[in-house]
Every structure is written in C-alpha cells, then in structure tokens.
Amino acid sequence: MATGPQFCGQHDVELAVGGTPQLAQLLDKDGDGIADADLVASIIARASGEVAAAVSNVSDIATFTAPYPDALVYAAANIAAFYAWTMGSGETAVPDGAKALHEDALRFLDQLARRERSLGVASPPASKMEAKQVDQDPGGLLGRVTRNALKGWW
Numbered sequence: 001m002a003t004g005p006q007f008c009g010q011h012d013v014e015l016a017v018g019g020t021p022q023l024a025q026l027l028d029k030d031g032d033g034i035a036d037a038d039l040v041a042s043i044i045a046r047a048s049g050e051v052a053a054a055v056s057n058v059s060d061i062a063t064f065t066a067p068y069p070d071a072l073v074y075a076a077a078n079i080a081a082f083y084a085w086t087m088g089s090g091e092t093a094v095p096d097g098a099k100a101l102h103e104d105a106l107r108f109l110d111q112l113a114r115r116e117r118s119l120g121v122a123s124p125p126a127s128k129m130e131a132k133q134v135d136q137d138p139g140g141l142l143g144r145v146t147r148n149a150l151k152g153w154w
Contacts, residue, residue, distance in 0.1 A: 004048060004049065004052045004061065005048060005052065005061065005064055005066075005068070006044055006045070006048050007047070007048045007051045007052075007068050007072045007073055007075075007076035008044060008047065008048070008073050008076040008077040008080060009044070010023075010035070010040050010044070012073055012076070012077035012080075013040065013043065013044065013077055013080045013081055013084060015077065016077040016078050016080065016081035016101070017081045017084050017085070017098075020035075023035045023040070023084060025088070026084045026085060026087065026088025026089070027039040027040060027043075027084055027087065027088055039087065040084075043080045043083040043084050043087065044076070044080050046079075046080070046083055047076045047077070047079035047080035047083060048076050050076075050079055050106075050109065051072055051075055051076045051079070051109060053109075053113075054109035054110070054112050054113040055072065055112065055113075055119075057112075057113040057114075057115075058112060058113065058115060058119075069119040069120060070120075071108070071119055071120055072119065074105070075105040075108055075109055076105075078098075078101040078102055078104070078105040079102055079105050079106070081098055081101065081102075082094065082098050082099065082101070082102035085098045
C-alpha cells in the first residue's frame with residue numbers, strides 16, 4: 001500500500017489521538033478491541049503522502065531516511081490523528097483540538113513548501129558538499145600578457 005516514506009508510526013498516531021484505547025475505539029471495525037492494522041496503515045500512508053508532497057518542494061524525498069525530523073513526524077501524526085477521528089466518527093464528532101492540530105500541521109507544511117519555514121535540520125558541512133571549479137578560459141589566454149595576446153596593440 002505505502003509507496004513512499006512513512007513519516008510516523010502507529011505509536012505517534014496513538015499519542016496524537018489521545019492514547020491506544022482512543023485509537024482502538026476509533027479504528028476497531030472488527031470489534032476485537034484493537035485498532036485495525038489496515039485502517040491505521042491507510043491513515044498513516046495518507047498523512048505521509050501529504051508530508052511528502054510538501055517536502056518534495058524543498059528537498060529530494062529519496063534522500064530522507066529514518067529517523068525523520070521531529071517536525072515532520074509531529075505533522076504527519078497530527079494529520080493522521082485527524083483522519084482517524086474523521087474515519088472513526090463518520091466525520092461527525094471530530095474534536096476542536098484535533099481540527100486545530102490538523103490545520104496547524106497543514107499550515108506548517110504549506111510554509112515549508114513555500115520555504116518560509118525549515119525542518120530545523122543542520123545543513124551538511126561545507127567539506128561534504130561537492131564543489132566544482134569552472135575554467136573561464138579553456139584556451140588559456142585570458143589574463144596572460146603574451147606577445148600573441150597583445151597582437152595588434154603595440
């Protein structure tokens with residue numbers, strides 16, 4: 001099901017929703033007292049897709065590896081928690097707190113995509129960055145005072 005990185009896990013969603021019992025109450029469709037794994041995976045994939053869409057404007061998503069920056073985990077977990085509430089309550093009883101955290105996460109991702117916010121991750125040191133020297137004068141005459149270069153000037 002999931003094709004890209006999963007920016008949060010079930011534990012992160014449980015924390016964002018209010019605990020394991022709350023997540024089980026919302027996403028236990030088969031009545032065994034445990035949140036259904038396929039529903040949890042689907043909301044995590046959906047939230048991670050939204051995070052990946054925003055991050056891809058800033059950085060190459062393929063270079064991201066776990067552990068992900070806390071800001072992305074937090075945003076993905078809050079978005080997934082909102083989806084858990086909407087899926088579990090039929091979109092009728094989503095708490096205001098969950099709505100606010102969802103809107104905050106989307107706002108953060110929008111600002112990240114527009115490069116108004118950062119992930120809080122340090123840039124790699126200059127020694128790790130690739131630097132190339134460009135020869136502005138491949139013929140070798142620029143800046144040299146030679147008889148050939150001054151031909152016609154004296």
